[in-house]
Amino acid sequence: MSIKENLDKIKENIAKACSECGRNPDDVLVLAVTKTRSAAEINEAISCGITDIGENRVQELLSKYDDVVPGVRWHIIGHLQSNKVKYIADKVSMIHSVDSLKLAEEIDRRCAPLGKVMDILIEVNSGEENKNGVAFEDTDELIRRVKELKNVSIKGLMTMAPLAASEEELKKVFSNLYQLSVDIEAKKYDNVSMKCLSMGMSGDYVEAVKQGATIIRPGRTLFSI
Numbered sequence: 123m124s125i126k127e128n129l130d131k132i133k134e135n136i137a138k139a140c141s142e143c144g145r146n147p148d149d150v151l152v153l154a155v156t157k158t159r160s161a162a163e164i165n166e167a168i169s170c171g172i173t174d175i176g177e178n179r180v181q182e183l184l185s186k187y188d189d190v191v192p193g194v195r196w197h198i199i200g201h202l203q204s205n206k207v208k209y210i211a212d213k214v215s216m217i218h219s220v221d222s223l224k225l226a227e228e229i230d231r232r233c234a235p236l237g238k239v240m241d242i243l244i245e246v247n248s249g250e251e252n253k254n255g256v257a258f259e260d261t262d263e264l265i266r267r268v269k270e271l272k273n274v275s276i277k278g279l280m281t282m283a284p285l286a287a288s289e290e291e292l293k294k295v296f297s298n299l300y301q302l303s304v305d306i307e308a309k310k311y312d313n314v315s316m317k318c319l320s321m322g323m324s325g326d327y328v329e330a331v332k333q334g335a336t337i338i339r340p341g342r343t344l345f346s347i
């Protein structure tokens with residue numbers, strides 16, 4: 123299968139999941155996860171219609187940045203150390219993995235001189251094996267602090283389901299995140315939108331779409347040929 127065929131298949135699966143739950147497929151963004159992929163592969167994906175790409179390591183993003191065609195939106199989806207923010211603040215459109223006030227403050231500090239307001243998602247922890255993400259019950263508290271920062275804008279939530287989760291568990295993880303976003307939206311905080319729900323990878327994006335994902339993050343299933 124080519125990247126084009128893989129992407130067509132993903133789009134088809136999204137359309138099917140959306141028709142089952144009454145959603146519009148246009149409300150689901152396919153964010154191509156490009157870790158371990160070459161700039162040539164990334165450029166091919168872009169030529170197939172991919173507009174947004176996600177990397178989980180700063181070093182790897184920087185090593186490919188100049189070889190990827192301009193205009194695509196870069197996202198950081200993996201754990202981000204505060205001391206690395208300065209290298210990517212001018213390059214990325216969204217950071218999905220904000221799970222501490224310290225990290226949000228550093229993003230704010232590095233974006234201020236650029237005159238940039240960085241779109242961020244709050245990463246919520248959904249399983250013991252994954253140490254990243256803020257605890258579910260601490261999410262509201264973190265958001266109330268981060269929303270005060272002028273150069274970051276909270277656009278929603280992100281999570282990673284446990285890799286070995288059963289279908290039942292996946293459904294629970296994703297629907298819990300969706301409900302959390304609804305509860306936070308209802309508080310009508312200034313500078314906080316819950317428009318984006320980044321959840322679902324190669325193995326679980328169909329369930330994520332059914333539970334309300336607006337950004338899915340497939341890697342292997344898009345690039346394996």
Ligand SMILES: *Cc1c(COP(=O)(O)O)cnc(C)c1O
Pocket residue numbers: 155157178199200282322323324325339340341342343
């Ligand atoms: C690697 C990765 C993905 C994609 O995983 P696949 O199983 O290759 O689809 C999605 N999200 C995050 C945060 C990742 O690190």
